[in-house]
Amino acid sequence: MDFLLPSYSMNQATWFYLSFLLIVAIYFRFMRIFSLRNLDLALLLSASPGLLFVAAQEDSTLGHAWLFVIACVFLLRMFFDPILSRRPYLGQNLNTHGMAFLFFAVCAFLFTQVITSSLPQETEETIAQADYIMNLTATDPGKISQEEFSTGGPAAPIFVVILKLIFNDLAPSILAILAHAAVISGLWFVGRNLFGDKSIGLAMATLYLLLPCTAYNVAEFNHVLPAALVTWAFVAFRKPVVSGVLLGLASGTLLFPVFLLPIWAAFYGRKRAGRFVMALVAVAIVLLASLAFTSKDSDSFFEKTIGTINVPLTALSNQEFSPGFWKDADYVSPYRWPVMASYFIMLIFMTIWPRRRNVEVLLAQSAAAIIGTQLWYTQKGGVYLLWYVPLLLMVIFRPRLTHLKFIEELEESTVAKSPSNGDSKKSSASSTSGKNLQLFR
Known part of the structure; x- marks a missing residue:
């Protein structure tokens, strides 16, 4: 930032103090201190000290333990969210015009930081892994190995390789800006389309930019990109094919969307699950075809595919390739497998219950599924708040959404057998239209 603001610098601690004051001034409900909104804000802000401890190498063990506990609290919060029936509308302490000004001001600061600062180590390693996979040839058999990826970030998966192919000359910082722009625009559309209030969308987007975890990892597009795709899947939740494509692309980026x-x-x-699964299969075929198109022969294609799949799966193994809760606290590392088993039991339970679910349940369960991965993830587990912060903000700001649910559509045969009388048809169409408006407004 020296060429824009000479002699200006802001470290992580300073950003935490300033953002803390702004967030409390704008979002804290001073007239209702004992409210759910204030509790959620306290939980969001309580994660920042853990990130600061992790950044300070001498306090990394305390930081990872701190973030592990915070993830557990977030998970409990998601479990209880669907039963919290009282969701009164709580506006912000700043009007819409002031919020918009703050939004664009924070965007300018963060995006300038992305352009002017050096890339984080994990982002550089992810790009290097993508280059490594793209350059694999049949003349180098057995080139994929765990050691080659042991120092890397979370993954260099298929979708990152595709981005590297398309944007070979585009700076990674631009990709980071586009990923954050996708998240904040998705939050705005969720507020407008799902919550029925543009000001809520603007409030969520502004809070996303103000949170310290966003500023600390603003240049790590490999973590922001899957969160952006998951956010837009909620925007398009009424269309199973579109949401299937988005979640399929997200699953090709990192492991947790799976x-x-x-x-x-x-x-x-x-x-509708059939259409959703067909979209996922189509995305997988397209991504594999793109690797096949850039491969010289079958051996090269096999090595590239194994390379893109093998790296995310290292998070399931017992090899800790980077600092994290389970590596720092070696005396508790044997308990990681029971935690993983509990997580998958939780996932099965959320899949089969409740039988009748709406968007409220889907939102809380999706956030819980992502937060739960932080409890057993080997590579800096607990640090990747950007994976679930957008969904967490939707849960915090959402109103009652019981009307947003899917029901079985009327069979076409039933419509064909409707009375031929014009008035009867008109009455039936108007009744069906009224039901759809009530369910999908």
Whole structure:
């Protein structure tokens, strides 16, 4: 930022103090201190000290333990969210015009930081992994190995490789800006389309930018991109094919969106789940075809595919390739497998229950599924708040959404057998239209 603001610098601690004051001034309900909104804000802000401890190498063990506890609290909060029936509208302490000004001001600061600062180490390693996979040839058999990826970030998966192919000359910082722009625009559309209030969408987007976890990892597009795709899947939740494509692309970017797929398939029910699964299969075929198109022969294609799949799966193994809760606290590392088993039991439970679910349940369960991965993830587990912060903001700001649910559509045969009388048809169409408006408004 030196060429824009000479001699200006802001470290992580300073950003935490300033954002804390702004968030409390704008979002804290001073007239209702003992409210759910204030509790959620306190939980969101309580994660920032853990990130600061992790950044300070001498306090990394305390930081990872702090973030582990916060993730557990977030998970409990998601479990209880669907039964919190009272969701009164709580506006912000700043009007819409002031919020818009603050939004664009924070965007300018963060995006300038992305452009002017050096790339984080994990982002550089992810790009290097993508280059490595793209350059694999049949002349180098057995080139994929765990050691080659042991120092890397969370993954260099298929979709990142595709982005590298398309945007080979585009700076990674631009990709980070586009990923954050996708998240904040998705939050705005969720507020407008799902919550029926543009000001809520603007409030969620502004809070997303103000949170310290966003500023600390603003240049790590490999973590922001899957969260953006999941956010837009909620924007398009009425269209199973579109949401299937978005979640399929997200699953090709990192591992954690894969755990959302059974929950979303259960949400759509028997009829629409087929379209959702077909979209996922189509995305997988396209991504594999793109790797095949850039491969010289079958051996090269096999090595590229194994390379893109093998790296995310290292999070399931017992090899801790980077600092995290389970590596720092070696005396509790044997308990990681029971935690993983409990997580998958929780995932199965959320898939089969409740039988009748709406968007409220889908939103809380999706957030819980992502938060739960932080409890057993080997590579800096607990640090990746950007994976679930957008969904967490939707849960915090959402009103009652019991009307947003899918029901079985009327069979076409039933419509064909309707009375031939014009008035009867008109009455039936108007009744069906009224039901659809009530369910999908």
